Amino acid sequence: MAKANVISKNDLIKYAKECLATNGIEKFTLRSVAEMAGVTQGTIYYHFRTKEQLLLAIVQDISKNSWAEISQKSNQYIISEAIESAKNRCSYDSYFHKLFSALLVSSFNNEKMRIQLGEIVSNENNTLTQNLSKFWSKSPIDGVSLETWGILLTAIVDGLALQALLQKDFPVEKTYEEVEQLFKGLSNLLYEKDE
Known part of the structure; x- marks a missing residue:
């Protein structure tokens, strides 16, 4: 009923x-x-x-909720939690990234959808930048703003997810361990500059 x-x-x-x-x-x-x-x-x-509006709402909801969870963590765990969250959604069968990719392709012929997806990505960039600013007082590399780090890190996560969608044997664990090492190295650079 x-x-x-x-x-x-x-x-x-x-x-x-x-x-x-x-x-x-x-x-x-x-x-x-x-x-x-x-x-x-x-x-x-x-x-x-439309079905596309509902699918966009799903992508937006997943993105918003995952960042809300991560943002509640203490500053020292934000990067680790963000990496773990991204890693958990990075797989050959990730419905989130399949959905996002399908919507992305559809948006090339649908300007309204393209704008909405662009807003989701922009919000992810901004949220990542805000969380990075809790972790880093300034950029670890002179001439690269925290805003650009937010954009680059979103691109890294999305690029890794795309590769995992296309390769069953994509080394998710190894890759994300090394991404975490990259962040630790960048943080060490920042702390060395401050000394």
């Missing part, structure tokens, strides 16, 4: 994530989300006009 048409957007996103994890992106439909949530398709359309 369908639930009353009173369901929050956040609850629908939660059901949509479950549906995506269960069915995969290939079989993801608004109808399957409605069935999982126990609501009518009209209820889904009330909150999300």
Whole structure:
């Protein structure tokens, strides 16, 4: 029996994530989300006009929630937590990165979607920059701003995720251990400069 048409957007996103994890992106439909949530398709359309809008909301929700969790950690653990979070989403079967990549390709022909994805990436860059500023008082390398570090680190994480999507044997553990060493080395540079 369908639930009353009173369901929050956040609850629908939660059901949509479950549906995506269960069915995969290939079989993801608004109808399957409605069935999982126990609501009518009209209820889904009330909150999300298109499948793409719902998929964008999922990407935005995952991104926002993962950074909210990381931002609550103490300063000394922010980098380690951010790396661990990125590593956990980096796999051959990562539905988050499959979804993000599929939306990215679709956005090349949909300017509104492209702008929305650009805003998600920009928010990730800004959040990473804010978290870096808690960890680093200034850039470890002269001439490279914390804002640029935020952009570069987002690009590194996204690039690693793309490689993992394409290569079953991508060395995720080794690569992320070395990314963490990179951050430690950069931090050491900063501390040496301050002495």
